[in-house]
Amino acid sequence: MAKAAGVSLSSVSRALNGGKNVSAKIARDVSAAASKLGYQPDFMARGLRTRSTGMVGCLVPDIANPLNATIVRAAEARLREAGYMLVVASTANDPGRERSAAGEFRGRRLDGMLVAPGSDANDTTWRELTATGTPVVIVDRDPLDEDPAVLVDHRAGAQAATRYLIGLGHRRIALLTADARMRPSRERIAGFHEAFNELNLDPGGAQLCIQASPMDFAHADTLALLRDAARPxxxxxxxxxxxxxxxxxxxxxxxxxxxxxxxxxxxxTDLAAAHTPAITALRWSLDDVGRAAAELLLQRLRGDVDGPQSRAVLPVDLVLRESCAPPRVTSG
Amino acid sequence: MAKAAGVSLSSVSRALNGGKNVSAKIARDVSAAASKLGYQPDFMARGLRTRSTGMVGCLVPDIANPLNATIVRAAEARLREAGYMLVVASTANDPGRERSAAGEFRGRRLDGMLVAPGSDANDTTWRELTATGTPVVIVDRDPLDEDPAVLVDHRAGAQAATRYLIGLGHRRIALLTADARMRPSRERIAGFHEAFNELNLDPGGAQLCIQASPMDFAHADTLALLRDAARPxxxxxxxxxxxxxxxxxxxxxxxxxxxxxxxxxxxxTDLAAAHTPAITALRWSLDDVGRAAAELLLQRLRGDVDGPQSRAVLPVDLVLRESCAPPRVTSG
DNA sequence: GAGGATACTGGAAACGATTTCAACAAAACA
DNA sequence: TGTTTTGTTGAAATCGTTTCCAGTATCCTC
Incomplete structure (x- = not known):
């Protein structure tokens, strides 16, 4: 390549990286030779020298979950724009796989990481794995210290939803959410209780279910719940x-x-919107979550030690549809 | 690292890569020093020398589509097991983004690619982009030449579905599928017609709609379809x-x-299974697709020029539920 | 026109591994 | 014992870039 352009390696490098101190002639020759040869610099060699991989990792519990996948898609789009590639690892909430994936990321010296750990970030083993100086952005999990994070206001959302149902006259309300070791569920539970508390309602009537993910479990469990005399x-x-x-x-x-x-x-989700009757839902923008996470990470990567903000909190809206009505027999 | 173990660089390399001709003593010393130092070889340096990145790329139209995401998840699991990392690019079916992503993959010299192009593989620009000698596995798209591919038998599936509906007495049936430039839709359309043809039914009664993806378009279009006097x-x-x-x-x-x-x-999908009434559906295993694609690629990567097979065809089943019944007024 | 600042250029040293090759020691064989 | 074979080792070359540094040409200033 250098010979093709008839200049030195150093000049090629300078010309291609848009460095200063390059004469017009050399710039021209180099770009001509480059396009003629279809030359593309070798990322490995460049990375070896500059100690950067141009890649960021993304750790999610389950990439097949549309809630996660949409975030990944938005983040990927923004990161690619900035010249980074996205490496994904789906951990199935299994701490072992999570650890091995994080180890792999570290071993490959990725430039940064977007993480949504299954167990929360307080977890020490997880903690020490991220603590290699690699910039990390936490996605919708409790951040420790000053980790930048993108958070969704699940608490306010759950509170609004609960308030709405209470307003319709409901008193026995069940909250079915995922593993309470994770922030979203914890926040929802808190918001749920707050809605009852602010009205001084007996929280004994409120029912609260926390479950692991498998659909069959949810189904069986809900069946039992609905068959109970004092069903919600x-x-x-x-x-x-x-x-x-x-x-x-x-x-x-x-x-x-x-x-x-x-x-x-x-x-x-599609399910909520297309169901008959259409399901009233809490909505937040997954695209915004992904974009914000990418943006925060890029800030770090650029070395803006303190960008505009290192925490983003995104709002949750209640979308009213047809699946909620006053209870048939008021039980107040 | 070499000094820590008190041996030469070459010996370290040999010991770590399990090469032959390493004495027990050196192997012991090296692994001791490695674990003491928490040493992990640098992928960049290694890759520079061995000309391999240990990464494979995955190009899908939309990672947020659960159908794709599930495939990606399964492939990622298998590839990680084999020591590869998965890089994803979601192209939104946009040829421009597709080309830029493929170019990026090529520039980074990924070891292999899993691709499900938006337009089909016959497309010349796409074709030339993949033609760099990089092993490629086509996922549910028409392969050219001898490209290994994982295919789903959408034709047989659509045929079975159509046959089933015809058997119930339906004659005016609409097939609403995605962009017909892609193999799955093309195959479905073919299977749909075959079901009519094999019964010598007038295909004029069959209605066929082909659409682009946005949900709103589907909605509006279907509204018009259903309001028509001769609705399906x-x-x-x-x-x-x-x-x-x-x-x-x-x-x-x-x-x-x-x-x-x-x-x-x-x-x-979740939507089909959870809807009321539950929707009868064509099902194929997305996990199998992802796994098979990964397996085929790994074969290539290992240099097994001809593994057990370079094409996998996966079956489609009809899952009977409650959303299909004989038409109210038989129109035959 | 001399002197110094400024803009460019190419040679060579990294980066951190793998791999070739020659040297050496130990073992096997005659 | 001398010679070959075998097994093990480290020195050095290599992969394709970036970057430091010294050298040269050009320009400006007095």
Whole structure:
């Protein structure tokens, strides 16, 4: 390549990297030779010298979950724009796989990481794995110290949803969410309780279910819940497999939505929007989460020690549809 | 590192790569020193020398589509097991982004690629981009030449679905699928027609809609379709946004499923399974697709020029549920 | 026109591994 | 014992870049 352009290696490097001190002639010759040869610099060699890989890793519990996948897509788009490639690892919430993936990322010296750990970031083993000086952005998990993070205001969302159901007259409300070791569920539970507390309502009537992810479990569990004499009149369900299980359970027990049972989805998925009746849902912008995470990471990568902000908190909206109604028999 | 173990660089390399001709003592010393120092070889340096990156790229139209995401997840799991990392690029079916992503992959000299191009592989620009000697596995798209590929038998699936609906008495059936430039849709359309032809039925009664992806378009289009006097009595809809749009359109026009309209989903998603009534669906294993693609690529990567097979064809099953019934008024 | 600042250029030393090759020691064989 | 074979080792070259440094040409200033 250098010979093709008839200049030295150093000049090629300078010309290609848009460095200063390059004469017009050399710049011309180099770019001509480069395009004629279809030359593309070798990332390995460059990375070896500059100690940067041009890649960022993304650790999510489950890439097949549309909630995560949409975030990944948005982040990937922004990062590619900035010249980075995105490496993904889906950890299935398994601490072992999580650790091995993080180790792999570290071994490959990725420039940065977007992480949504299964267990929370407080976890020491996880902690020490991230602590290699690699810039990290936490996505919707509790950050420690000064880690930049993108957070979603699940607490306010859950509070608004609960308030809305209470306003319709519901008193026995079940919250079906995922593993409470993770921030989103914890925040939702808190918001749920706050909504009851602010009205001085007996929280004993509130029912709270916390479950692991598998859809079948959600289904069986919800069946039992709905068959109980003191069944809830409204359910707030996490809008992926748990919502699916809930709707199937309602169908199986012959309860009609919203007449016999109000259903509110946490997260606005295809399922919620297309269901008959359409499911009222809490919605937040997954694209915004992904974009914001990428932006925060890019700030770090550029070395802006303190960019505009190192925490982003995104709002949650309540989208009213047809799946919630006053309970048939007011139980107040 | 070499000094820490008190041996030469070459010996360290040999010991770590499990090469032959390493004495027990040196192997012991090296591994001791390595674990004491937490030494991890530098992938950049190693890659520079061995001309391999230990990474494979994955190009999909939309990673946020659960159908793709599930495939990616399965492939990632298998590839990581084999020591490769997965780089993803979501191209939004935009040829420009597709080209730039492929160029980026090539520039980074990834060891292999899993690709599901938006337009089909026959496309020349796409073709030349993949033709760099990099092992490529085509995923559910028409392969050219001898490219290894993982294919899903959409034709047989669509045929079975159509046959089933015809058997119920339907004659006016609409097939709502995605962009016909892509193999899955093309195959489905072919299977759809074959089902009519094998019974010598007038294909004029069959209705066929082909659409671009946005859900709103599907919705509006389906509304128009359902309001027509000669509306179809059954719809076979692609099970992502198009199915969602179809169900909303049925709700909006007051048609009940399955009494007024039979609906069959192509692809078994949460939406199909949890809807009321549950939607009869064509199902194929996305995990199998991802795993098979990874396996085929690994074969190539290992240099098994001819592994057990370089094409995998996966079956499609019809899952009977409650969304299909005989048409109210037989129109034969 | 001399002197110094300024703009460019190419040679050579990194970066951190793998791999070739020659040297050496120990073992096997005659 | 001398010669070959075998096994093990380290020195040095290499991969393709970036970057430091010294050298040269050009320009400006007095």
């Amino acid at each position: 009149t409204a359910i707030i369900a996490l809008g992926t497999r748990i919502l699916a299980g809930t709707l199937r359970a309602a169908r199986d027990t012959g309860l009609s939505v919203p007449d016999d049972l109000s259903v509110l989805s946490v997260g606005d | 009595t059954a719809i076979i809809a692609l099970g992502t946004r198009i199915l969602a749009g179809t169900l909303r359109a049925a709700r909006d026009t007051g048609l009940s499923v399955p009494d007024d309209l039979s609906v069959l989903s192509v692809g078994d």
